[in-house]
Structure formats: structure tokens, C-alpha cells
Amino acid sequence: MNEPTFATRITRWYEQNARDLPWRVPGVGAWPILVSEVMLQQTPVVRVLPAWHAWLRRWPTPAALAADTPAEAIRMWGRLGYPRRAVRLRDCAVAIVQRHGGEVPEKLDQLLALPGVGTYTARAVAAFAYGQRHPVVDTNVRRVVSRAIAGQPDAGPTTRPSDLVACEELLPVEPAAAALASAAFMELGALVCTARSPRCPACPVESVCAWRASGRAAPAGPTRRPQRYAGTDRQVRGLLLGVLRDATGPVPHQRLDQVWHDDVQRSRALAGLVTDGLVEPVGEDAFRLIGDGPTAHPAR
Numbered sequence: 001m002n003e004p005t006f007a008t009r010i011t012r013w014y015e016q017n018a019r020d021l022p023w024r025v026p027g028v029g030a031w032p033i034l035v036s037e038v039m040l041q042q043t044p045v046v047r048v049l050p051a052w053h054a055w056l057r058r059w060p061t062p063a064a065l066a067a068d069t070p071a072e073a074i075r076m077w078g079r080l081g082y083p084r085r086a087v088r089l090r091d092c093a094v095a096i097v098q099r100h101g102g103e104v105p106e107k108l109d110q111l112l113a114l115p116g117v118g119t120y121t122a123r124a125v126a127a128f129a130y131g132q133r134h135p136v137v138d139t140n141v142r143r144v145v146s147r148a149i150a151g152q153p154d155a156g157p158t159t160r161p162s163d164l165v166a167c168e169e170l171l172p173v174e175p176a177a178a179a180l181a182s183a184a185f186m187e188l189g190a191l192v193c194t195a196r197s198p199r200c201p202a203c204p205v206e207s208v209c210a211w212r213a214s215g216r217a218a219p220a221g222p223t224r225r226p227q228r229y230a231g232t233d234r235q236v237r238g239l240l241l242g243v244l245r246d247a248t249g250p251v252p253h254q255r256l257d258q259v260w261h262d263d264v265q266r267s268r269a270l271a272g273l274v275t276d277g278l279v280e281p282v283g284e285d286a287f288r289l290i291g292d293g294p295t296a297h298p299a300r
């Protein structure tokens with residue numbers, strides 16, 4: 001009897017061990033899947049879950065979000081972090097309405113042309129929403145493939161074309177099976193083949209893993225220190241944005257001055273929010289969330 005393939009082993013494991021997540025429910029739709037993929041890029045599942053439900057209750061379709069202001073998207077994004085994603089997701093909704101009649105497109109090139117949709121997100125939507133065969137390669141997948149196939153303790157910092165090729169070679173030929181295998185690779189990297197403490201005895205590919213066979217028990221090299229947040233510009237930006245999110249109109253400069261003691265750092269953080277298209281000046285001496293008022297950017 002033939003040995004099960006790498007993808008078959010991991011898919012079987014996935015069918016028994018996958019987390020029960022609402023965006024994986026069959027027939028959930030491409031828009032909820034796209035929203036989940038954008039939210040999950042830099043935010044853990046546990047924090048995404050309530051935000052995802054709230055977002056889709058308010059904006060169940062791209063057209064609903066496109067008709068609202070970017071300011072409201074930033075408000076709903078709340079404290080998920082990296083709030084430019086909220087504005088880009090609204091830009092994406094506007095483009096879906098304008099170019100595709102409000103339906104998330106199926107073709108990879110059309111997905112890739114949407115604002116804020118990159119290599120990973122486009123393939124994730126094509127695979128998970130439309131059952132297509134594409135290599136869906138995030139950090140978790142790169143780590144699994146790097147260890148199990150290449151025998152290396154970790155992948156490089158960014159996805160390279162060769163990572164897509166390596167992953168595609170592992171996928172089953174049949175599109176639906178390939179899409180399931182892609183989800184399974186990601187889940188294995190998230191739950192078992194983790195960056196710091198891979199649980200090899202619980203892994204479905206332990207017997208064929210090149211890195212395990214090489215006798216390596218732990219990743220080589222220094223472990224990455226968690227990023228500092230306290231005292232950084234990111235913290236100051238978060239404080240400023242918090243005040244602007246809670247406000248119902250323009251916020252005077254003096255009110256923003258109260259959120260952080262260091263004038264230079266506060267000014268730099270505020271300028272960064274403006275440059276990033278999250279905040280806009282109102283008159284000489286006030287600020288508001290982008291498009292938060294009568295001059296809101298129209299969806300069309």
C-alpha cells in the first residue's frame with residue numbers, strides 16, 4: 001500500500017484537530033472570509049473573534065461597508081491594532097462594489113488587484129472561499145515546510161516565490177483537497193509546529209520530518225524578543241487614535257496634547273496618523289478621523 005502523502009497526513013490530522021472557527025463554517029461566504037483574513041494578519045484569533053462578529057453584523061456585505069465612512073471603519077476596528085487595515089478593508093469594499101458589482105471576485109488576478117489584498121490574502125480567499133488550488137503561504141506554513149521538507153529550523157522573514165513553489169508542490173491535484181490541505185498546513189503551524197516549542201511527538205508528519213530526523217529538538221539561533229510597546233510611537237498613536245475614535249466631532253489640538261507628555265514624540269505620532277490616512281486636520285487647530293463628517297469620502 002502506498003504511504004500517505006505529506007498533505008494527506010496533515011489533512012487527516014486537521015479533520016480531527018482543527019479549531020472550530022466561524023469563518024471555516026461551510027458556505028460562510030467570501031466576504032466574511034476576506035474580513036477574517038485581514039483581521040488575522042497581525043492579531044491573534046481570540047481577539048479577532050468578537051471583532052469579526054461585530055464587523056459582519058454591521059457590514060454584512062462589501063456594499064454596506066463601502067457606503068459608510070472610513071472613520072466608522074476605524075471606530076469599529078477598535079483595538080485590534082494596525083488600524084490602517086480598517087481603512088484598506090473599506091477601500092477594498094469600495095473597489096469590490098465599483099469593479100465587481102459588490103461580489104468578492106473569484107479570479108486570483110482580480111483579488112490581487114484589490115486595495116490591501118496581497119499575495120497571501122488573495123490566495124487565501126481564492127482557496128478558502130472558492131475552493132481553488134493555490135499555495136496559501138503564511139509564516140506558519142513557511143515554518144512547517146521549512147522544517148519538515150527542507151530540514152531548516154525556520155523560514156526566512158518574508159515569503160519568496162520559491163516558498164510558493166515549494167508549498168504548491170505539496171498540494172493535492174484536486175482543487176478542493178488542495179484548499180483543505182492549505183488550511184491544514186496553516187493549522188499545524190499554529191497549533192503544533194510552533195516557532196518556539198514545536199510539539200513533534202503530536203505531529204502527523206513526525207516520521208517524515210527532515211528537521212526532526214536531523215536530531216534538532218529546538219530552533220537554532222536566538223529567539224526573537226517580543227516587541228516593546230510601552231513608550232513607543234505605536235503606543236502614542238494608539239492613545240491619540242483612542243481620543244479621536246471616542247469623539248463625535250473634531251478634537252481640538254489642546255485635548256490631544258493631554259494624551260502624552262513628550263511634545264516631540266506626540267507631534268511625530270500625530271503626523272504619522274495623518275500621513276497614514278487615518279486622521280485629517282480640520283481648520284487650523286483640530287483633528288478628526290479621516291472622512292468623519294460632511295465631507296466624507298464618497299464610496300463612488
Ligand code: SF4
Nearest residue numbers: 193198200203206209
Ligand atoms: S515533526 Fe516537529 S518540526 Fe517537524 S513538522 Fe512536526 S512539529 Fe514541526
